[in-house]
Amino acid sequence: MTGPAALMRAYFETITDLLARIEAEEADSIRAAAVLVADHAARDRLIHVYGPGGHSNLAAQEVFFRAGGLVNVSAVLDEGTLLSGGALRSMAMERTPGYGRLVVEDNRIGAGDLLILVNAYGINAALIDAALTAGERGATVIGVSSRIHADSTAPDHPARHPSKKNLHDLVDVHVDTKVPVGDAVLEIDGIDERVGAISTFANAYALNCLMAAAIALLAERGEKPDIWRSGNAPGGDEANAVFLHRFRGRVRWL
Template sequence: MGSPSAEDFAAAAHAAIDRVTKEQAGGVARAAELITAALAADGIVQAFGTGHSEALAMEIAGRAGGLVPSNRIALRDVVLYGGRPPESLKGPDLERGTESAALLYELAAPHPADVFVIASNSGVNGCVVELARLAKEHGHPLIAITSAEHTARVRPRHPSGQRLRDLADVVLDNAAPYGDAVLPIGGGARACGISSITAALLAQQIVAEVIRRIEAAGAVPPVYLSANVPGGDEHNRALETRYAGRIRRTA
Protein backbone atom coordinates (compact mmCIF):
# COMPACT_ATOMS: atom_id res chain seq x y z
CA MET A 1 0.00 0.00 0.00
CA GLY A 2 1.42 3.38 -1.02
CA SER A 3 1.31 6.53 1.04
CA PRO A 4 -1.67 8.83 0.51
CA SER A 5 -1.34 11.66 -1.97
CA ALA A 6 -3.06 14.94 -2.69
CA GLU A 7 -4.67 13.30 -5.70
CA ASP A 8 -6.02 10.50 -3.51
CA PHE A 9 -7.71 12.95 -1.21
CA ALA A 10 -9.12 14.95 -4.13
CA ALA A 11 -10.64 11.74 -5.51
CA ALA A 12 -12.13 10.85 -2.11
CA ALA A 13 -13.52 14.36 -1.72
CA HIS A 14 -15.10 14.27 -5.18
CA ALA A 15 -16.69 10.91 -4.39
CA ALA A 16 -18.10 12.19 -1.08
CA ILE A 17 -19.40 15.36 -2.72
CA ASP A 18 -21.08 13.34 -5.48
CA ARG A 19 -22.68 11.04 -2.91
CA VAL A 20 -24.00 13.89 -0.78
CA THR A 21 -25.32 15.74 -3.82
CA LYS A 22 -27.23 12.67 -5.03
CA GLU A 23 -28.45 11.26 -1.72
CA GLN A 24 -29.23 14.39 0.32
CA ALA A 25 -31.09 16.52 -2.22
CA GLY A 26 -34.46 15.80 -0.64
CA GLY A 27 -33.19 16.60 2.84
CA VAL A 28 -31.60 19.83 1.63
CA ALA A 29 -34.94 20.88 0.15
CA ARG A 30 -36.75 20.12 3.43
CA ALA A 31 -34.13 22.01 5.42
CA ALA A 32 -34.49 25.00 3.11
CA GLU A 33 -38.26 24.94 3.55
CA LEU A 34 -37.89 25.06 7.34
CA ILE A 35 -35.44 27.95 7.20
CA THR A 36 -37.47 29.91 4.64
CA ALA A 37 -40.56 29.57 6.83
CA ALA A 38 -38.59 30.66 9.89
CA LEU A 39 -37.25 33.77 8.16
CA ALA A 40 -40.72 34.67 6.91
CA ALA A 41 -41.93 34.53 10.52
CA ASP A 42 -39.11 36.89 11.63
CA GLY A 43 -37.00 34.01 12.92
CA ILE A 44 -33.29 33.54 12.45
CA VAL A 45 -31.01 30.53 12.02
CA GLN A 46 -29.25 29.39 15.21
CA ALA A 47 -26.19 27.40 14.10
CA PHE A 48 -24.08 25.24 16.41
CA GLY A 49 -21.25 22.79 16.17
CA THR A 50 -18.42 21.75 18.45
CA GLY A 51 -14.85 20.85 17.55
CA HIS A 52 -14.36 20.83 13.79
CA SER A 53 -18.12 20.89 13.35
CA GLU A 54 -18.01 24.55 14.34
CA ALA A 55 -16.92 25.06 10.74
CA LEU A 56 -20.52 24.30 9.77
CA ALA A 57 -21.81 27.09 12.01
CA MET A 58 -19.28 29.45 10.44
CA GLU A 59 -20.56 28.51 6.98
CA ILE A 60 -24.11 29.34 8.05
CA ALA A 61 -23.59 32.48 10.14
CA GLY A 62 -21.74 35.65 9.27
CA ARG A 63 -19.93 34.98 6.01
CA ALA A 64 -20.01 36.68 2.62
CA GLY A 65 -22.85 35.36 0.49
CA GLY A 66 -24.63 33.97 3.53
CA LEU A 67 -27.86 34.82 5.29
CA VAL A 68 -27.73 37.83 7.61
CA PRO A 69 -30.43 36.50 10.00
CA SER A 70 -28.13 33.86 11.46
CA ASN A 71 -26.36 33.41 14.76
CA ARG A 72 -23.34 31.24 15.57
CA ILE A 73 -23.45 29.50 18.93
CA ALA A 74 -20.05 28.32 20.19
CA LEU A 75 -18.83 26.52 23.29
CA ARG A 76 -16.64 29.52 24.18
CA ASP A 77 -19.81 31.59 24.60
CA VAL A 78 -19.98 30.27 28.16
CA VAL A 79 -16.77 32.20 28.83
CA LEU A 80 -17.25 35.21 26.53
CA TYR A 81 -20.84 35.92 27.61
CA GLY A 82 -21.69 33.52 30.40
CA GLY A 83 -19.13 34.37 33.03
CA ARG A 84 -17.46 30.96 33.17
CA PRO A 85 -13.68 30.91 33.78
CA PRO A 86 -11.42 30.35 30.75
CA GLU A 87 -10.34 27.03 32.28
CA SER A 88 -13.81 25.75 31.41
CA LEU A 89 -12.66 25.38 27.82
CA LYS A 90 -9.78 23.03 28.58
CA GLY A 91 -10.15 19.40 27.57
CA PRO A 92 -13.13 17.55 26.13
CA ASP A 93 -15.48 17.74 29.12
CA LEU A 94 -17.44 20.79 27.99
CA GLU A 95 -18.28 19.12 24.68
CA ARG A 96 -18.95 15.69 26.10
CA GLY A 97 -21.03 16.77 29.10
CA THR A 98 -24.53 18.21 29.16
CA GLU A 99 -24.33 20.93 31.78
CA SER A 100 -23.37 23.86 29.49
CA ALA A 101 -26.17 23.39 26.97
CA ALA A 102 -28.76 25.24 29.04
CA LEU A 103 -26.45 28.25 29.38
CA LEU A 104 -25.72 28.22 25.64
CA TYR A 105 -29.43 28.19 24.90
CA GLU A 106 -30.05 31.01 27.37
CA LEU A 107 -27.23 33.13 25.92
CA ALA A 108 -28.54 32.64 22.38
CA ALA A 109 -31.97 33.83 23.60
CA PRO A 110 -33.84 32.27 20.66
CA HIS A 111 -37.12 33.76 19.51
CA PRO A 112 -40.01 31.32 19.08
CA ALA A 113 -39.69 31.34 15.27
CA ASP A 114 -35.95 30.56 15.20
CA VAL A 115 -34.72 27.38 13.52
CA PHE A 116 -31.67 25.42 14.72
CA VAL A 117 -28.98 23.87 12.53
CA ILE A 118 -26.66 21.63 14.57
CA ALA A 119 -23.67 19.75 13.18
CA SER A 120 -21.85 16.88 14.84
CA ASN A 121 -19.97 14.20 12.95
CA SER A 122 -20.43 11.66 15.74
CA GLY A 123 -23.79 13.02 16.86
CA VAL A 124 -23.37 11.60 20.35
CA ASN A 125 -21.65 14.18 22.56
CA GLY A 126 -23.69 15.38 25.51
CA CYS A 127 -23.64 19.12 24.83
CA VAL A 128 -24.80 18.76 21.24
CA VAL A 129 -27.59 16.35 22.11
CA GLU A 130 -28.74 18.39 25.10
CA LEU A 131 -28.89 21.62 23.08
CA ALA A 132 -30.89 19.76 20.45
CA ARG A 133 -33.25 18.52 23.19
CA LEU A 134 -33.70 22.06 24.49
CA ALA A 135 -34.40 23.37 21.01
CA LYS A 136 -37.11 20.77 20.46
CA GLU A 137 -38.59 21.25 23.94
CA HIS A 138 -39.03 24.93 23.08
CA GLY A 139 -40.69 24.15 19.77
CA HIS A 140 -37.90 25.02 17.35
CA PRO A 141 -37.42 23.15 14.08
CA LEU A 142 -34.10 21.29 14.08
CA ILE A 143 -31.83 20.38 11.17
CA ALA A 144 -29.00 17.96 11.97
CA ILE A 145 -25.85 17.35 9.92
CA THR A 146 -24.04 14.20 11.00
CA SER A 147 -22.29 11.07 9.78
CA ALA A 148 -24.82 8.25 9.52
CA GLU A 149 -22.07 5.66 9.54
CA HIS A 150 -20.16 7.05 12.51
CA THR A 151 -23.13 7.83 14.75
CA ALA A 152 -24.52 4.32 14.28
CA ARG A 153 -21.28 2.77 15.56
CA VAL A 154 -20.66 4.73 18.75
CA ARG A 155 -22.41 4.87 22.10
CA PRO A 156 -24.28 8.07 22.98
CA ARG A 157 -22.77 10.15 25.80
CA HIS A 158 -26.11 11.76 26.67
CA PRO A 159 -27.79 10.09 29.65
CA SER A 160 -31.00 9.72 27.64
CA GLY A 161 -29.24 7.42 25.19
CA GLN A 162 -30.31 9.69 22.34
CA ARG A 163 -28.23 10.80 19.38
CA LEU A 164 -28.54 14.08 17.52
CA ARG A 165 -30.28 12.29 14.64
CA ASP A 166 -33.04 11.09 16.99
CA LEU A 167 -34.20 14.63 17.70
CA ALA A 168 -34.02 16.34 14.32
CA ASP A 169 -36.83 17.20 11.93
CA VAL A 170 -34.36 16.84 9.05
CA VAL A 171 -31.22 14.69 9.19
CA LEU A 172 -28.51 15.23 6.58
CA ASP A 173 -25.77 12.63 6.20
CA ASN A 174 -22.36 14.19 5.50
CA ALA A 175 -21.12 10.88 4.01
CA ALA A 176 -18.08 10.79 6.30
CA PRO A 177 -16.92 7.28 7.24
CA TYR A 178 -16.49 6.01 10.78
CA GLY A 179 -13.62 8.05 12.23
CA ASP A 180 -14.03 10.76 9.54
CA ALA A 181 -10.65 10.15 7.86
CA VAL A 182 -10.74 8.68 4.36
CA LEU A 183 -7.22 7.66 3.30
CA PRO A 184 -5.61 4.44 4.61
CA ILE A 185 -2.05 4.73 5.90
CA GLY A 186 0.43 2.38 7.54
CA GLY A 187 -0.51 0.53 10.71
CA GLY A 188 -4.18 0.34 9.81
CA ALA A 189 -4.86 4.01 10.52
CA ARG A 190 -6.53 6.54 8.27
CA ALA A 191 -5.77 10.19 7.48
CA CYS A 192 -7.49 13.27 6.09
CA GLY A 193 -10.96 14.03 7.46
CA ILE A 194 -13.78 14.72 5.03
CA SER A 195 -16.70 15.94 7.19
CA SER A 196 -15.81 19.64 7.06
CA ILE A 197 -15.89 19.60 3.26
CA THR A 198 -19.23 17.87 2.93
CA ALA A 199 -20.80 19.85 5.78
CA ALA A 200 -19.78 23.07 4.01
CA LEU A 201 -21.33 21.73 0.83
CA LEU A 202 -24.61 20.99 2.61
CA ALA A 203 -24.62 24.39 4.32
CA GLN A 204 -24.16 26.27 1.06
CA GLN A 205 -26.69 24.11 -0.77
CA ILE A 206 -29.24 24.95 1.92
CA VAL A 207 -28.44 28.66 1.66
CA ALA A 208 -28.80 28.54 -2.13
CA GLU A 209 -32.18 26.84 -1.85
CA VAL A 210 -33.40 29.35 0.75
CA ILE A 211 -32.41 32.23 -1.49
CA ARG A 212 -34.16 30.63 -4.45
CA ARG A 213 -37.37 30.32 -2.46
CA ILE A 214 -37.23 33.90 -1.19
CA GLU A 215 -36.66 35.27 -4.68
CA ALA A 216 -39.44 33.08 -6.09
CA ALA A 217 -41.77 34.74 -3.59
CA GLY A 218 -40.77 38.15 -4.98
CA ALA A 219 -38.68 39.23 -1.98
CA VAL A 220 -35.05 40.27 -1.65
CA PRO A 221 -32.89 37.79 0.30
CA PRO A 222 -31.00 39.31 3.25
CA VAL A 223 -27.52 38.27 2.12
CA TYR A 224 -24.11 39.50 3.22
CA LEU A 225 -21.69 41.21 0.89
CA SER A 226 -18.02 40.71 1.55
CA ALA A 227 -16.77 43.27 4.06
CA ASN A 228 -13.72 43.58 1.82
CA VAL A 229 -15.51 45.13 -1.17
CA PRO A 230 -16.51 48.79 -1.42
CA GLY A 231 -19.87 49.39 0.23
CA GLY A 232 -19.88 45.99 1.92
CA ASP A 233 -19.83 47.31 5.47
CA GLU A 234 -22.65 49.76 4.82
CA HIS A 235 -24.79 47.14 3.11
CA ASN A 236 -24.23 44.64 5.91
CA ARG A 237 -24.84 47.07 8.77
CA ALA A 238 -28.16 48.12 7.26
CA LEU A 239 -29.33 44.51 7.18
CA GLU A 240 -27.93 43.65 10.60
CA THR A 241 -29.95 46.42 12.25
CA ARG A 242 -33.10 44.43 11.48
CA TYR A 243 -31.85 41.73 13.85
CA ALA A 244 -30.15 43.90 16.46
CA GLY A 245 -29.44 41.99 19.66
CA ARG A 246 -30.20 38.64 18.06
CA ILE A 247 -27.09 37.91 15.98
CA ARG A 248 -23.57 37.93 17.42
CA ARG A 249 -20.56 38.67 15.25
CA THR A 250 -17.32 38.00 17.09
CA ALA A 251 -13.78 37.58 15.78
Protein backbone atom coordinates in the same frame (compact mmCIF):
# COMPACT_ATOMS: atom_id res chain seq x y z
CA MET B 1 0.71 5.50 -1.72
CA THR B 2 3.32 7.90 -0.34
CA GLY B 3 3.96 10.60 -2.94
CA PRO B 4 2.26 14.00 -2.56
CA ALA B 5 0.56 13.75 -5.96
CA ALA B 6 -0.94 10.33 -5.17
CA LEU B 7 -2.10 11.49 -1.75
CA MET B 8 -3.65 14.63 -3.21
CA ARG B 9 -5.48 12.61 -5.84
CA ALA B 10 -6.77 10.05 -3.34
CA TYR B 11 -7.92 12.75 -0.92
CA PHE B 12 -9.57 14.73 -3.72
CA GLU B 13 -11.43 11.70 -5.04
CA THR B 14 -12.59 10.65 -1.57
CA ILE B 15 -13.90 14.14 -0.79
CA THR B 16 -15.67 14.52 -4.12
CA ASP B 17 -17.18 11.03 -3.87
CA LEU B 18 -18.63 11.92 -0.47
CA LEU B 19 -20.00 15.24 -1.69
CA ALA B 20 -21.52 13.47 -4.68
CA ARG B 21 -23.33 11.07 -2.32
CA ILE B 22 -24.72 13.98 -0.33
CA GLU B 23 -25.88 15.59 -3.59
CA ALA B 24 -27.52 12.39 -4.82
CA GLU B 25 -29.10 11.20 -1.59
CA GLU B 26 -29.87 14.28 0.51
CA ALA B 27 -31.63 16.62 -1.93
CA ASP B 28 -35.06 15.99 -0.36
CA SER B 29 -33.77 16.57 3.17
CA ILE B 30 -31.94 19.72 2.15
CA ARG B 31 -35.06 21.02 0.44
CA ALA B 32 -37.18 20.30 3.52
CA ALA B 33 -34.64 22.10 5.70
CA ALA B 34 -34.43 24.97 3.19
CA VAL B 35 -38.19 25.50 3.42
CA LEU B 36 -37.85 25.99 7.17
CA VAL B 37 -34.94 28.41 6.75
CA ALA B 38 -36.75 30.36 4.02
CA ASP B 39 -39.91 30.61 6.10
CA HIS B 40 -38.01 32.05 9.04
CA ALA B 41 -36.01 34.46 6.90
CA ALA B 42 -39.22 35.66 5.21
CA ARG B 43 -40.60 36.53 8.64
CA ASP B 44 -37.33 38.29 9.52
CA ARG B 45 -36.59 35.66 12.17
CA LEU B 46 -33.11 34.50 13.08
CA ILE B 47 -31.73 31.12 12.04
CA HIS B 48 -29.62 29.89 14.95
CA VAL B 49 -26.72 27.57 14.09
CA TYR B 50 -24.83 25.70 16.81
CA GLY B 51 -21.97 23.24 16.29
CA PRO B 52 -21.08 21.86 19.72
CA GLY B 53 -17.75 20.15 19.20
CA GLY B 54 -14.20 21.35 18.61
CA HIS B 55 -14.23 21.25 14.83
CA SER B 56 -18.01 21.22 14.44
CA ASN B 57 -17.94 24.84 15.59
CA LEU B 58 -16.31 25.59 12.23
CA ALA B 59 -19.56 24.64 10.50
CA ALA B 60 -21.54 27.25 12.42
CA GLN B 61 -18.88 29.82 11.58
CA GLU B 62 -18.93 28.79 7.91
CA VAL B 63 -22.43 30.17 7.33
CA PHE B 64 -22.28 33.10 9.76
CA PHE B 65 -21.45 36.66 8.60
CA ARG B 66 -20.46 35.01 5.34
CA ALA B 67 -20.21 36.60 1.91
CA GLY B 68 -23.16 35.33 -0.12
CA GLY B 69 -24.91 34.06 3.00
CA LEU B 70 -28.14 34.97 4.72
CA VAL B 71 -27.89 37.88 7.11
CA ASN B 72 -30.48 36.18 9.34
CA VAL B 73 -28.03 33.45 10.35
CA SER B 74 -26.96 33.77 13.98
CA ALA B 75 -24.15 31.43 15.00
CA VAL B 76 -24.00 30.26 18.61
CA LEU B 77 -20.30 30.76 19.32
CA ASP B 78 -20.31 29.54 22.88
CA GLU B 79 -16.81 29.47 24.38
CA GLY B 80 -17.29 26.09 26.04
CA THR B 81 -16.45 23.91 23.06
CA LEU B 82 -14.40 26.35 20.98
CA LEU B 83 -10.85 25.10 20.44
CA SER B 84 -9.58 28.58 21.25
CA GLY B 85 -10.33 27.78 24.90
CA GLY B 86 -8.18 24.63 24.78
CA ALA B 87 -8.62 21.39 22.87
CA LEU B 88 -8.93 19.09 25.88
CA ARG B 89 -11.29 21.54 27.57
CA SER B 90 -13.42 21.58 24.42
CA MET B 91 -13.68 17.79 24.38
CA ALA B 92 -14.51 17.66 28.07
CA MET B 93 -17.25 20.24 27.69
CA GLU B 94 -18.87 18.54 24.71
CA ARG B 95 -19.04 15.38 26.80
CA THR B 96 -20.61 17.10 29.82
CA PRO B 97 -24.31 16.24 30.30
CA GLY B 98 -26.41 19.35 30.80
CA TYR B 99 -24.04 21.74 29.08
CA GLY B 100 -26.01 21.92 25.84
CA ARG B 101 -29.15 22.66 27.82
CA LEU B 102 -27.45 25.67 29.41
CA VAL B 103 -26.35 26.98 26.02
CA VAL B 104 -29.83 26.75 24.50
CA GLU B 105 -31.41 28.39 27.53
CA ASP B 106 -28.74 31.10 27.70
CA ASN B 107 -29.40 31.97 24.05
CA ARG B 108 -33.14 32.02 24.73
CA ILE B 109 -33.93 29.64 21.90
CA GLY B 110 -37.54 28.52 22.25
CA ALA B 111 -41.01 28.53 20.78
CA GLY B 112 -41.11 29.75 17.19
CA ASP B 113 -37.33 29.65 16.78
CA LEU B 114 -35.29 27.62 14.31
CA LEU B 115 -32.08 25.92 15.41
CA ILE B 116 -29.65 24.11 13.13
CA LEU B 117 -27.45 21.69 15.07
CA VAL B 118 -24.39 20.50 13.19
CA ASN B 119 -21.94 17.94 14.45
CA ALA B 120 -19.66 15.55 12.63
CA TYR B 121 -20.67 12.45 14.58
CA GLY B 122 -24.08 13.27 16.01
CA ILE B 123 -23.70 11.76 19.47
CA ASN B 124 -21.99 13.99 22.01
CA ALA B 125 -23.72 14.93 25.25
CA ALA B 126 -23.78 18.69 24.67
CA LEU B 127 -25.29 18.19 21.21
CA ILE B 128 -28.01 15.82 22.39
CA ASP B 129 -28.89 18.06 25.32
CA ALA B 130 -29.15 21.02 22.94
CA ALA B 131 -31.52 19.06 20.67
CA LEU B 132 -33.66 17.82 23.55
CA THR B 133 -33.85 21.23 25.20
CA ALA B 134 -34.67 23.09 21.99
CA GLY B 135 -37.46 20.62 21.27
CA GLU B 136 -38.84 20.88 24.79
CA ARG B 137 -38.88 24.67 24.50
CA GLY B 138 -40.86 24.56 21.25
CA ALA B 139 -38.12 25.30 18.71
CA THR B 140 -37.90 23.61 15.32
CA VAL B 141 -34.61 21.73 14.97
CA ILE B 142 -32.63 20.79 11.86
CA GLY B 143 -29.80 18.31 12.36
CA VAL B 144 -26.71 17.98 10.17
CA SER B 145 -24.57 14.96 11.06
CA SER B 146 -23.38 11.53 9.95
CA ARG B 147 -25.93 8.78 10.50
CA ILE B 148 -23.45 5.95 9.94
CA HIS B 149 -21.00 7.43 12.42
CA ALA B 150 -23.68 7.74 15.10
CA ASP B 151 -25.19 4.32 14.46
CA SER B 152 -21.72 2.72 14.57
CA THR B 153 -20.74 4.27 17.92
CA ALA B 154 -21.17 2.00 20.91
CA PRO B 155 -23.90 2.94 23.42
CA ASP B 156 -21.32 3.10 26.21
CA HIS B 157 -18.91 5.42 24.37
CA PRO B 158 -17.76 8.15 26.80
CA ALA B 159 -18.84 10.93 24.43
CA ARG B 160 -22.46 9.81 24.43
CA HIS B 161 -25.34 11.47 26.24
CA PRO B 162 -26.79 9.42 29.12
CA SER B 163 -29.89 8.79 26.98
CA LYS B 164 -27.69 7.10 24.31
CA LYS B 165 -29.73 8.97 21.66
CA ASN B 166 -28.45 10.11 18.25
CA LEU B 167 -29.05 13.54 16.76
CA HIS B 168 -30.83 12.14 13.71
CA ASP B 169 -33.47 10.57 15.98
CA LEU B 170 -34.37 13.85 17.70
CA VAL B 171 -34.74 16.52 15.01
CA ASP B 172 -37.55 17.68 12.72
CA VAL B 173 -35.38 17.41 9.61
CA HIS B 174 -32.04 15.61 9.32
CA VAL B 175 -29.36 16.03 6.66
CA ASP B 176 -26.98 13.06 6.61
CA THR B 177 -23.38 14.04 5.85
CA LYS B 178 -22.30 10.38 5.61
CA VAL B 179 -18.91 10.99 7.24
CA PRO B 180 -17.25 7.58 7.70
CA VAL B 181 -16.38 6.24 11.13
CA GLY B 182 -13.18 7.85 12.36
CA ASP B 183 -13.45 10.84 10.00
CA ALA B 184 -9.92 10.44 8.57
CA VAL B 185 -9.88 8.73 5.18
CA LEU B 186 -6.33 8.32 3.83
CA GLU B 187 -4.17 5.23 4.35
CA ILE B 188 -0.39 5.59 4.18
CA ASP B 189 1.96 2.62 4.05
CA GLY B 190 3.72 2.14 7.37
CA ILE B 191 1.27 4.34 9.29
CA ASP B 192 -1.26 2.61 11.54
CA GLU B 193 -3.76 5.48 11.69
CA ARG B 194 -5.66 7.02 8.79
CA VAL B 195 -5.04 10.70 8.09
CA GLY B 196 -6.91 13.47 6.29
CA ALA B 197 -10.22 14.28 8.01
CA ILE B 198 -13.25 14.85 5.82
CA SER B 199 -16.07 16.09 8.07
CA THR B 200 -15.37 19.81 7.63
CA PHE B 201 -15.84 19.48 3.87
CA ALA B 202 -19.08 17.54 4.32
CA ASN B 203 -20.52 19.96 6.87
CA ALA B 204 -19.61 23.03 4.82
CA TYR B 205 -21.07 21.57 1.63
CA ALA B 206 -24.34 20.50 3.27
CA LEU B 207 -24.85 23.83 5.05
CA ASN B 208 -23.97 26.01 2.08
CA CYS B 209 -26.30 23.96 -0.14
CA LEU B 210 -29.02 24.39 2.47
CA MET B 211 -28.56 28.17 2.60
CA ALA B 212 -28.40 28.51 -1.18
CA ALA B 213 -31.57 26.42 -1.54
CA ALA B 214 -33.35 28.64 1.00
CA ILE B 215 -32.31 31.77 -0.89
CA ALA B 216 -33.54 30.23 -4.15
CA LEU B 217 -36.90 29.42 -2.54
CA LEU B 218 -37.25 33.01 -1.35
CA ALA B 219 -36.49 34.26 -4.85
CA GLU B 220 -39.12 31.90 -6.30
CA ARG B 221 -41.66 33.42 -3.90
CA GLY B 222 -40.79 36.93 -5.02
CA GLU B 223 -38.96 37.71 -1.77
CA LYS B 224 -35.67 39.58 -1.65
CA PRO B 225 -33.57 38.01 1.14
CA ASP B 226 -30.86 39.90 2.96
CA ILE B 227 -27.47 38.62 1.79
CA TRP B 228 -24.04 39.62 3.05
CA ARG B 229 -21.52 41.01 0.60
CA SER B 230 -17.82 40.54 1.20
CA GLY B 231 -16.42 43.54 3.04
CA ASN B 232 -13.35 43.20 0.82
CA ALA B 233 -15.40 43.57 -2.37
CA PRO B 234 -16.23 46.95 -3.90
CA GLY B 235 -19.16 48.51 -2.05
CA GLY B 236 -19.20 45.74 0.53
CA ASP B 237 -19.06 47.90 3.62
CA GLU B 238 -21.74 50.19 2.29
CA ALA B 239 -24.07 47.31 1.36
CA ASN B 240 -23.60 45.63 4.73
CA ALA B 241 -24.10 48.80 6.76
CA VAL B 242 -27.87 48.56 6.25
CA PHE B 243 -27.89 45.06 7.72
CA LEU B 244 -25.64 45.97 10.64
CA HIS B 245 -28.06 48.71 11.61
CA ARG B 246 -30.93 46.21 11.71
CA PHE B 247 -29.25 43.13 13.15
CA ARG B 248 -26.44 44.24 15.44
CA GLY B 249 -28.65 44.35 18.51
CA ARG B 250 -30.34 41.04 17.65
CA VAL B 251 -27.45 38.76 16.70
CA ARG B 252 -25.38 38.06 19.78
CA TRP B 253 -22.01 37.52 18.13
CA LEU B 254 -22.28 40.09 15.36
